[in-house]
Amino acid sequence: MNEPALLLRALRAALASVLRGKPEVIEKVLVAILAGGHVLLEDVPGVGKTTLAKAIARALGVRFTRVQFTPDLLPADITGSLVLNPEKGTFAFHKGPLFTNVLLADEINRASPRTQAALLEAMNEAQVTVDGETHPLVQPFLVLATQNPADYQGTYPLPEAQLDRFMVRLSIGYPDLDEELAMLYARRTSDPLDDVAMVCTQNELMELQGKTRAVEMKPLVGRYLLRIVDATRKDADLELGVSPRGSIAFFRAAQAHAFIAGRAYVSPEDLQATAESTLSHRVQMKSELRYAGKTGAQVITRIVRGVSVPT
Numbered sequence: 001m002n003e004p005a006l007l008l009r010a011l012r013a014a015l016a017s018v019l020r021g022k023p024e025v026i027e028k029v030l031v032a033i034l035a036g037g038h039v040l041l042e043d044v045p046g047v048g049k050t051t052l053a054k055a056i057a058r059a060l061g062v063r064f065t066r067v068q069f070t071p072d073l074l075p076a077d078i079t080g081s082l083v084l085n086p087e088k089g090t091f092a093f094h095k096g097p098l099f100t101n102v103l104l105a106d107e108i109n110r111a112s113p114r115t116q117a118a119l120l121e122a123m124n125e126a127q128v129t130v131d132g133e134t135h136p137l138v139q140p141f142l143v144l145a146t147q148n149p150a151d152y153q154g155t156y157p158l159p160e161a162q163l164d165r166f167m168v169r170l171s172i173g174y175p176d177l178d179e180e181l182a183m184l185y186a187r188r189t190s191d192p193l194d195d196v197a198m199v200c201t202q203n204e205l206m207e208l209q210g211k212t213r214a215v216e217m218k219p220l221v222g223r224y225l226l227r228i229v230d231a232t233r234k235d236a237d238l239e240l241g242v243s244p245r246g247s248i249a250f251f252r253a254a255q256a257h258a259f260i261a262g263r264a265y266v267s268p269e270d271l272q273a274t275a276e277s278t279l280s281h282r283v284q285m286k287s288e289l290r291y292a293g294k295t296g297a298q299v300i301t302r303i304v305r306g307v308s309v310p311t
């Protein structure tokens, strides 16, 4: 087996040891990590969101910071701010927790819209501007944000129009009975999270990301990608389709999916496999359909089925 395949296998095993019975979630997280995209984990309490994010940071062997988002968190609390040096009488920039490799933005919907906006801007531009001065973030920079959709009291759900800063949005869901039983026994004497070891260094991670970006996409497949995107822009169920920013994310996710499959080029199947998690949070459903319980994921699945596949 070649080296990337071994690294991926080790990463997968590390994550599977703390999140049981969710291989499909782990694959999507791997896609985002390789493609250098941010992840929004949106689910009810207690299904392993924080645990998964912590395990990712440990396994990757990079700098990790966790910020618990609360209503009183200010933008400067995450970006950093100018601090007076009383001896010299000058101001110097003190970096905030955004200056890290993996940022766990836990319960992001509990912070005020201003603080959320500061985070989303940094994610989009890989830099922060404080008092007119711009500071580049460190690379790689990966945000894993969690949001609890069931809990509306005292929260500010992320603005729909800004969800597209995340490459993928994932929900985890409950494990099946056998997996949950195995979880109970695994936790009898210790916390599996404590046993997650570093499986790849920062340089190895950046190398994997570089190889992912080099994965080819033939024009025929690129056009297939854009026909799916275009279908979201014309769909009768949607108010708003996927933007060019979304096309880029879709392209990168498909590259990562191909890379994980050990291919040097993207095939239509990579686009089909990544469409739902990369596109469903980038479209806006007509409100009457949303109230009727229809989801973006359902619409994306239908749209992908309706677009003819190049051969």
Ligand SMILES: Nc1ncnc2c1ncn2[C@@H]1O[C@H](COP(=O)(O)OP(=O)(O)OP(=O)(O)O)[C@@H](O)[C@H]1O
Binding pocket: 018, 019, 020, 021, 022, 043, 044, 045, 046, 047, 048, 049, 050, 051, 052, 146, 148, 174, 175, 183
């Ligand atoms: N599929 C799973 N496999 C193994 N352990 C799990 C699984 N789901 C949940 N757990 C365990 O349940 C506990 C709660 O998980 P965690 O704190 O990560 O949840 P959370 O989704 O972040 O919840 P909250 O929204 O309340 O912050 C952890 O000890 C975690 O290991």
Ligand SMILES: [Mg+2]
Binding pocket: 049, 050, 051, 106, 146
């Ligand atoms: Mg949590």
